[in-house]
Amino acid sequence: MAGTSAPSVAPTVGTLLPLIGKSDTKPTWCPGCGDFGVVAAVEMALKRLKIPSHQVVLVSGIGCSSNLPHFLSSYGFHSIHGRSLPVAEGIRWANHTLTVIATGGDGDGFGIGAGHFIHTMRRNVDMTYVTMDNQIYGLTTGQASPTSMMGQKTKSTPAGVIENPIDPISLALAAGATYIARAFSGDVKQMADLVAGGIQHKGFAFIDAMSPCVTYNKINTFDWFRQRVYKLENSGHDPTDIVQAWQRSLEWGDKVPTGLFYKADKPTYEDLEEVLTAGPLANQPAGLKGRESLLDEFI
């Protein structure tokens, strides 16, 4: 797993602790897959913030994109399909001094994991979630996902998708995420800025990274996005105004906004959970009286 290999980055002066770098495991993604841009952006963001790699945990579900934690030198947890967020929340609550980043695909996060997505946002858990949204199930070879566009012909929809797609940005606004952004794998610098902003944000940060699947989605390609994307930061958008954020979130088609839609400062789950005021749970005494006999019984 990612955490077992030595980071390829030299320690920085001042921290004396290794920063994140590539692991010894090389990505098996198809050449040209958008996910290469996402792993590069996550690495850039963490390096820029100088967070030592042993304080970072990358958590994923299942999918091509969910292989990401293997490729960086932090701790990692490759969980099960749709469950990256509950696992990441558990890690955060066990030790809320760690930088926890959940990653995964659109199927993972907005299909099977949709319930977790909503509840993690309404709790405003202080963590970052980066979805690699290719609008398709890549790993299982090209079925429609919750973000596939109406009419798209896929392996599971030979006559075209007849369901309305989920808009992750509007969903995040409705559910209470406090940092909501869209990035594009064709602009790694902007994505790194947005991921770094999300990590620094106090609260649940969601970055929907449009990350084309070059093998199974022949519609939402790099060119499709390049012809449509424009940056919110260059358009007078005020991310503190939720009404403006709602209006921008409805734009999808001829124009696709990228950047920060919304940001708000609100108490986090960790702020409000009284038990955590005594420090990370991992450092608190377990307080299990008679645990020796319990262990005797089970070990």
Ligand SMILES: Cc1ncc(C[n+]2csc(CCOP(=O)(O)OP(=O)(O)O)c2C)c(N)n1
């Ligand atoms: C409980 C469960 N249901 C279904 C699957 C099969 N499965 C694996 S990955 C996947 C979808 C992957 O799509 P996405 O999350 O968008 O990731 P991508 O491969 O596109 O990056 C599915 C349905 C599974 N592994 N576990």
Ligand code: SF4
């Ligand atoms: S199938 Fe698609 S999502 Fe999976 S690695 Fe290949 S290009 Fe990427």
Ligand SMILES: [Mg+2]
């Ligand atoms: Mg996908």
